[in-house]
Amino acid sequence: MTTDNKILPLMALRGLVIYPSMVVHLDVGRDRSVAALQQAMLGEQCIFLSAQKESATDDPEKDDIYEIGTIAKVTQMIKLPNDTFRILVEGETRAKILRYTDQESYLEVEYEELAEDSGDSHEEEAYARALYEQFEQYVQVSRKINKDTLESVSDITEPARMTDVISVHLPLKLKEKQNLLETSNTIKRMKRLIEYIADEKKVLEIEKKISQRVKSSMDKTQKEYYLREQLKAIQKELGENEGKTGEIGELAERIENSDMPDRIREVAKKELDRYERIPQNSGESSVIRNYLDWLLALPWTKKTKAEIELSHAEDILNKEHYGLEKVKERILEYLAVQKLTESIRGPILCLVGPPGVGKTSLVRSIAESINRNFVRISLGGVRDEAEIRGHRRTYVGAMPGRILQGMKRAETVNPVILLDEIDKMSNDFRGDPSSAMLEVLDPEQNRNFSDHYIEETYDLSNVLFIATANYVNNIPGPLLDRMEVISLAGYTEVEKQHIAKEHLLPKQIKENGLKKSQLQIRDDALLTLIRTYTREAGVRGLERMIATLCRKAARIIISEDKKRVVVSNKNLEEFLGKPYFRYGQMENENQVGTATGLAYTAAGGDILPIEVTYYAGKGKLTLTGKLGDVMQESAQAAFSYVRSRAEELDIDPDFYEKYDIHIHVPEGATPKDGPSAGITIATALVSALTKRAVRREVGMTGEITLRGRVLPIGGLKEKSMSAHRAGITTIIIPEDNARDIDDIPESVRKDLTFIKVKHLDEVLKHALV
Incomplete structure (x- = not known):
């Protein structure tokens, strides 16, 4: 086709190359393109079509457009509702832009047609046959081209036209298509197409092999994974954020925003990658998910702003706890050191004392006073090391140990x-x-505490650990070596009365729905309650008794419509029944063969009367009263000492051959053991054999050696309080225990006389009438 002036309007195409003989529909919407189309329709309906170099360019200039294009005939044009046009064009010949003419509303170009460069006809025919064979094989491998296309190509006799038609149906990139358009030599075009189709066939064959191999090896799990990946892609396309896809995204965001150190964050990301690859119904999937939850739940750097103000701490301790002056003083000293050093490295405190004396509440008050979160970890009955260090993740139901569980609850480091x-x-x-x-309690090790479940080291050096125990002797030696023991001995009757009136009674009145004016417990009833209805060093049993009185008062107020209930000594038995306990009381008169010892028990202290009698026999020594090994040894030692000193004590030297000796400690069903009954047994033995009475107002405690030396004991405060309760006024103690007298409350100490002794002779001098 030719024109007189060789000038045509130009329309730039996005991502599309038009070949001669190619018929295609185009949607035209850009202003310049519409103007060029309208100008073409005014003439012979011919237009110059050329591809633009970048598809993203909205308003291309001459530098943005390839100079080789196609002259096409517009055979049909339809105007669409949105001011765009749909046209049908047919490519006619290759052409080259010579220059652009200046037009404001559209581009117009002067061009020259490019003639087909044909070579030897036999060579062209050979290449045409080779090209067709390659294309035929490609169609068989590819699923994108149907057989009708192959038949239409087989009907083409012109090699140049065949190359253009085949080029249209191949998945070529824009530059490759433009390159073919710019190649006017037919044989060169056929060579390039043959090479491209051969390469594409190889790729398709490899893809087919891979597909067959994957298909043959895909088991049920892999199939599910494949389907889930497809589901993930579908959900992503739909904008849905459900299922595992959304869960992984949420976890990734939480990991990125957490306070983890970088090394822990890297571990979490690796585990998340594993979690993403593993099918959701796999057992390993739940293990990894639980592990990630623990990594995210543990505090890694978050702290409470702990401010140690001694005056504030002292106010809280005094408000929450009556008495325990030395204990509170030691705690305040500890906090003062922490404030000065700005570190908590130091001894671990261990509060030791009987049940119910306030060990746990003291620690809670310490946490409150220094503005730190409080967590209680119970170690009673723990036998498995994994309870502390956690279980390996290979075990079913594995989880971290109690220490890291406590850190999770604490939410701070x-x-x-x-x-x-x-x-x-x-x-x-x-x-x-x-x-x-x-490892938990050692300040040198707990900076890198290792839990078997978490596997990564965790820093416990910022934690303030405080332990509690009932008996020091039951704490393993290496553990005790890392702790500083603070003893809580128990409360006197006066202290219990104060605690009951100021703390326990108001608390129970509130918990049982009463008002302060509806229940009154008089002082005499409270003292009787402490003495005969409870036997303890703490106040736990006392609180239960007060709670019982509150419940009974509530019932009376509701059922009998009373406004107030008063509990006194006269009606206490009506509420609680007969007294549960009878605290040991001293004898009404001096007794021969009976001495009053002092014992330290889990409930505090109590008096321990020891009786000795003898009768005709052959020197047999009988011990009764469910005595432990230590007390049996004390009795043997006392018996041996009395035999060795028989003449000095005015005792028949042959008494052990003529008489059987029976030593008995009353309340035989109660187990009794401890190294402090030696002088008491010896005194009762000498009293029985010499028929000299023991002074009833004297109590004693101390261990004895075979030479009569008196050894120091423990629990003097508790023993003194039990003696005071029983009405004893004089206590014989080992001289080495004189330093412990200051620990005894002033209200008890002023009513007692302490006699310090080194030898049993001194004991007998003060104890026997």
Whole structure:
């Protein structure tokens, strides 16, 4: 086709190359393109079509358009509702832009047609056949081209036209299509197409092999994974954020926004990648998910702003706890050191005392006073090391140990953690938890505490650990070496009365729905309640008795419509029944063969009367009263000492051959043991054999050696309080225990006389009439 002036309007195409003989629909919407189309329709309906170099360019200039294009005939034009046109064009010949003429509304170009460069006809025919064969094989491998296309190509006799038609149906990139358009030599075009189709066939064959191999090896799990990946892609396309896809995205965001150190964050990301690859119904999937939840739940750097103000701490301790002056003083000293050093490295405090004396509440008050979160970890009955260090993740139901569980509850890295009942830990074939606790409590090691479940080191150096125990002797030695023991001996009757009136009674009145004016417990009833209805060093049993009185008062107020209930000594038995306990009282008169000892029990202290009698026999020594090994040894030692000093004590030297001796400690069903009954047994033995009475107002405590030396004992405060309760006025103690007298409350100490002795002779001098 030719024109007189060789000038045509130009329309730039996005991502499309038009070949001669190619018929295609185009949607025209850009202003310049519409103007060019309208100008073409005014003439012979011919237009110059050329591809633009970048599809993203909205308003291309001459530098943005390829100079080789196609002259096409517009055979049909339809105007669409949105001011665009749909046209049908047919490519006619290749052409080259010579220059652009200036037009404001559209581009117009002067061009020249490019003639087909044909070579040797035989060579062209050979290449045409080779091209057709390659295309035929490609159609068989590819699923994108149907057989009708192949038939239409087979009908083409002109090699130049065949190359253009085949080029249209191949998945070529824009530059490759433009390159073919710019190649006017037919044989060169056929060569390039043959090479491209051969390469494409190889790729398709490899893809087919891979597909067959994957298909043959795909088992049920892989099939599910493949389907889930497809579901994930579908959900992403739909904009849905459900299922595992949304869960992984949420976890990734939480990991990125968490306070983890970088090394922990990297571990979490690796586990998240594993979690994403593993099918959701796999057992490993739930294990990884739980692990990620724990990594995210643990505090890594978050702290409470702990401010130690001694005056504030002292106010809280005094408000929450009556008495315990030395204990509170030691705690305040500890906090003062922490404030000066700005560090919590130092001894671990261990509060030791009988049940109910306020060990746990003291630790809670410490946490409140220094503005730290409080967590209680109970160690009673722990036998498995994994309870402290956690289980390996290979075990079903594995989880971290109690220490990291406590850190999760604390939500900060600097809480106060109470290790309750640390003396109740045991060990068996599953390990030794007390040894695992060494790493927790050692300031040199707990900076890199290792939990078997988490596997990464965790810093416990900011935690303030405080332990509690009932008996020091039950705490393993290496563990005790890392702790500083603070003893809580128990409360006197005066202290119990004050605690009951100021704390326990108001608390129980509130918990049982009463008003302060509806219940009154008089002082005499409260004292009787303490003495005869409870037997303890603490106030736990006392609180239960007060709660019982509150419940009974509530029933009376509701059922009998009374406004107030008053509890006194006269009606106490009506509420609580007969007294449960009878605290030991001193004898009404001096007795021969009976001495009053003092004992330290889990409930505080009590008096321990010891009776000795003898009768005709052959020197047999009988011990009764369910005595432990230590007390039996004390009795043997006392008996041997009396035999060795028989003449000096005016005792028949042959008494052990003529008489059987029976030593008995009353309340035989109660187990009794301890190294402080030696002088009491010896005194009762000498009293029985010499028929000299023992002074009834004298109580005694101390161990004895075979030479009569008196050894020091423990629990003097509790023993003195029990003696005071029983009406005893004089206490014989080992001289080495004189330093412990200051620990006894002033209200008890002023009513007692302490006699300090070194030898049993001194004991007998003060104890026997």
